[in-house]
Each structure stands twice: as structure tokens, then as C-alpha cells.
Amino acid sequence: MLPRLQRIGVNLLIVTVLALVAIEAIPQSPRAVRAAVQPLTRRIGLAQSWNLFVSPDMVNTRLRAEITYADGQTEEWRSPDWRALSPARRFVMHRHSEWLDNIWGAGNAPALSPALTSWARYLAHSERPDLPQADSGAEVKIIIEQAPIPSADIRPWNSWRTPSRFDEATTLAIEKLP
Numbered sequence: 001m002l003p004r005l006q007r008i009g010v011n012l013l014i015v016t017v018l019a020l021v022a023i024e025a026i027p028q029s030p031r032a033v034r035a036a037v038q039p040l041t042r043r044i045g046l047a048q049s050w051n052l053f054v055s056p057d058m059v060n061t062r063l064r065a066e067i068t069y070a071d072g073q074t075e076e077w078r079s080p081d082w083r084a085l086s087p088a089r090r091f092v093m094h095r096h097s098e099w100l101d102n103i104w105g106a107g108n109a110p111a112l113s114p115a116l117t118s119w120a121r122y123l124a125h126s127e128r129p130d131l132p133q134a135d136s137g138a139e140v141k142i143i144i145e146q147a148p149i150p151s152a153d154i155r156p157w158n159s160w161r162t163p164s165r166f167d168e169a170t171t172l173a174i175e176k177l178p
Contacts, residue, residue, distance in 0.1 A: 017046065024048035060147045060164045063172075065123050070137030075127040083161060116142065120175035135177045141153055142172040 023029045023037050026046045041047045063076040079100050083088055090097070109178065120140035128134040147164035 020046050021048060058149055060149060060166075061101070062145050062166065063103070064143045064145060064169075065120070066141040066143065067124050067127055068139045068141075069124070069128060069131065069134065071131075073128075077123050077127055083163070116173050117175055117177075122176060124177065138177045140175045140177065142175070143169055144172045145169045157174075 020037055020041050023033055024041055037177065038047065042071065062081075063079040067075045069075070077171045080093065080096075082097065085093070103115065120138075120142065121135040123140055124135040124138040145166040146168045149164075150158070
């Protein structure tokens with residue numbers, strides 16, 4: 001009988017701690033409920049100073065590169081169309097997606113320009129694997145395309161499968177490879 005009561009007590013403790021953390025961390029928690037539990041969560045060290053959910057993305061981005069080789073031939077590289085990929089493939093390529101999301105911030109950060117140069121070399125080689133030293137003398141223009149994401153307040157909602165309308169294009173960097 002005692003082990004069963006202990007298990008029930010432990011389970012109740014776990015549920016209570018999880019509920020308190022959720023009330024503290026979820027921004028949509030009612031203010032009155034949050035105010036009621038805060039004295040307790042502060043005393044026992046469960047107070048949360050961060051939000052569990054961040055604000056949603058306001059823009060979809062994709063990258064494109066226009067590569068002009070020393071022999072005058074041009075090639076174009078495009079980031080993957082994530083909507084066209086299966087959920088399993090998107091899961092496998094998650095880190096690649098995160099890298100692409102972060103690289104477009106490199107255009108404004110001088111410390112990341114070596115990353116852009118290395119990536120430009122990689123793109124030049126990957127688009128012309130038959131050309132030895134494809135990066136030699138190539139120019140890689142890296143372009144970011146953006147599509148605003150409509151607010152969730154605007155109804156009716158579009159399906160996630162509806163293609164985004166990419167209107168804006170900005171040159172992120174032009175890498176002239178030696």
C-alpha cells in the first residue's frame with residue numbers, strides 16, 4: 001500500500017511542477033492565474049523569465065545564387081523548395097535548413113564573410129563538377145528572396161501547401177573568387 005501511495009504522490013508532484021512551469025512560460029496564460037502562482041514559483045525556484053513560444057516568423061526566405069564562370073558560362077543554384085519535400089526528407093535536412101536560415105544574416109556581418117566566400121566556392125564547384133578549379137575566376141552573386149507571411153488574424157487562412165509569393169529580391173553578396 002505504501003509504495004502505491006508514494007507513486008501517486010510523486011506523480012502528483014510531477015504534474016504540479018509541470019503545470020506551474022507551463023503557467024509561467026506560456027504567454028497566453030491568464031494574468032490572474034499567473035499572478036496567483038508567481039509567489040510560489042519564485043519561492044521554490046521555478047519562476048520563468050523566458051517565453052516558451054517566440055513570436056512567429058513574419059517572412060519566408062529562400063536563397064538563390066547566380067554563378068558566372070571564367071569561361072562566361074552561367075549557372076543558377078536555388079535553395080530547396082521545402083514544401084515540395086516529404087516530411088521525412090525535411091526532417092533529415094533540418095540542419096541544412098537552419099544553416100541556410102542563418103547564412104543570409106552573414107551579408108551584414110563582416111565576421112561571417114569568410115563563410116560566404118567558402119560557400120560561394122562550394123556553389124561554384126557543385127554546379128560545375130566537370131570543370132576543374134571551377135571557382136577560379138568565378139563570380140557568385142548570392143540573392144535572398146522574401147515573401148511576407150500574412151498575419152494569423154487575416155482569414156481565411158492559406159494552406160501550408162499554397163506556394164508563397166516571393167516578390168522581393170535583394171543581393172546579399174557578390175563574391176569574386178580569385
